[in-house]
Amino acid sequence: MRLEKDMKLRERAAKVIPNGMYGHQNVSLIAPGTPQFFTRAEGAYLWDVDGNRYVDYMCGYGPQLLGYCHPEIDRAYCEQLSRIDVATGPTPLMVELAEKWTELVTHADWAMFCKNGTDATTMALMTARAYRGRKKILIATGAYHGATTWCTPFPDGTVPEDRAHIIHYEYNNVESLEKAAEEAGDDLAGIFASPFKHDVLTDQQLPDPAYAKRARALCDEKDALLIVDEIRAGLRIARDASWSLMGVEPDLTSWGKSLANGHPISALLGSEKAKAAAGKIYATGSFWFAGAAMAASLVTLKILQETDYLERMIGLGTRLRTGLGEIGQRRSISIRQTGPEQMPLIMLADDQGNLDMQRGFAFCSGLMEKGVYFHPWHNMFISAAMTDKDIDMTLEAADRVLADMSVDA
Template sequence: MRLDRSFELDRKAEQIDALAAKRKNVIASDQMVEGRYPVFAERAAGAHFWDVDGNKYLDFFLSYGTVILGHADPDVDDAVVREIRRGFAVGLMKPVQTELVEELLEIIPGAEMGMLLKTGSDATGAAVRLSRAFTGRDRVVRWGYNGWHDWCAQWDNGIPEASRELVDTFTYNDLDSLRALFERHPDGIACVVMMPFMVEAPEPGFLEGVRELTREYGALLVFDEIRSAFRLALGGAQEHYGVTADLVTLSKAFANGYAVSALTGRADVLRTLEKVHISSTYYSNADAMAAALATIRKLRSGDHLAHIWRLGERLQNGLRELTAKSGVPVAVVGHPPMPFLDFAMGSEDDNQSAKRVFYAATIAEGVFFHPNHHWFVSAATTEADIDQALDAARSGFEALVAAGWTTEALGARS
């Protein structure tokens, strides 16, 4: 597999594009296997994309999970084109905005009112500001990946310490760690902002316990469902686990790749918007709203999520068979629509070394798995695609065995 054109463009981009220049030092969750993964894509359709060198890939990355129906879905794209041709950047509200919010209120548990924004960070940032204004409190407790703004960015550089002083975090599936924060600040916490899960599933009673603690101490519960909504279930983790938050942030699979997000929840909290400043020139642009409305209606009209769950389960079951047969310390984790592999080689350096072996083999087979981020199954993924993915994974596990990454070999080293 040649990647000459991709790397040529990458070298040029590093000189003029700040985001491209930082790629080699970006956080680990964005790292691929250097020299093996393409950098520039040419086009995409369905469950596949093609890089600028003409190589075709079966895509389980799906633009960080924003694509759920498949790349370039004609129903979604046609809806966007129609809206563009009618003039999508008027600055006034357009009917599609009200239609989309109405649709959300029918789908998202606990949604009495909603507001549309552009990005996931917009939505979580708006949730925090509204929570502070509504409760009259300043402290925020967060867990998971919640965006790039000062209160939640993963890197401290460039962020004043004062921005961090009012933000705490806790240990997932450990209610005592959360209760300790409330006991330390009984009247100071405005909200708990958390992903309902990342890879590890919530233990029975955990999300319910978080819900009870926030009520007990008068804080708001905000579920960051940027990844999980419209994928785990149409109504997200709230629907799947039966726990309802006060506010919920939505994006990613919401619009099959188009840039739009939403904040939904209690009307009394969202009406606090009248007293705070949250604004953007592009919030009213209707192109992405048309994409979201078309995506949601298509998801509601068929068995797309059942298809995604079924193929995700088949992929996970096949991976479990391969791991058991290979004897490598790798666990199949995550929910079927968002599967992943957890490497347990003994140290993070060893994990990354083993990942480079495995993912170099799978990408060589034309299967694009992200080494350090959830994978995703789309409605365009087929049974044949799962066969190809499992064949590629078999090559990856064989490469791990050949490189001495089995449990037996690791035990002999120690």
């Protein structure tokens, strides 16, 4: 059996871990045949506990940007770990890293570092409220900004008061945004936006510049803060904040996942205007000032500036998109491919809006057996460690799986 050890581990896990696994890494909600446990990762590949190898299109749900176990980044991490990591005070690397980030990101004049994306989005929310002492926060319906009481997608363990001052609007819809801002009135603290609409289970949407510009203008008119949550898309769209490509500069950006190519660090970056407010909130964590992830982030940023990693990822994603489009046409199976090429969401025609996606699951299960890790309803991530060969191998596998599916249909 392909997943024999994995299944045994799942049985043990069910006894000592709630639900056997929790959060987004619980594979019970995705395609059958997806392994839960892994023992090795290198470059573009993952090996499950049974020794099967996969070209990994999830990249740890984002953190792996330049490939697993990147030698130069991991060397910097390990060297720093052997000198000083978590300590009674930060290392000089913290200042160097804040300087580097403010050089890289146009809107940023300062940086605060933390560990998870939710730390950074929560700090952004608090900073926006501290800025003018206001309460209302605008968030796009269905957008994910983390997993704590004000933003978790599931209500269990929260109370309505946790979201009492959150007003929803439709992404890319200027009218809806304006209506939400009007509802907030004089109490508008900030507007959250994702770099593009990357909600699960539904087609992705690139940002409409008219929407992005209106969000900026509304914040200016009402003296509120514009927050772009870069945690998932940051560094995969641009070497600057993602909306810089449209000439829109936010006041705050939250970053996480890929800042140190898989090592634990996240950040809140902000403009001068928001600096005093950020200085007012009490924000801290035992591991937030650790040196090793900062050393890894410095090397990651250097590589991002010196290489064509982004252009290569876009090229690989385009090769995948074009190839899948051709296969779908040849096999008469309609494949919906949305979002930027380097962060594709790939779903089969009739699957949208619910988890009962028989065809998408069948497609992903088939790919999994052929050594390709695809997700049926979450955007995926191209890694800069992938090569044309990996994409071609993926396309060959997809062709065989879709051929079987068109015979079954």
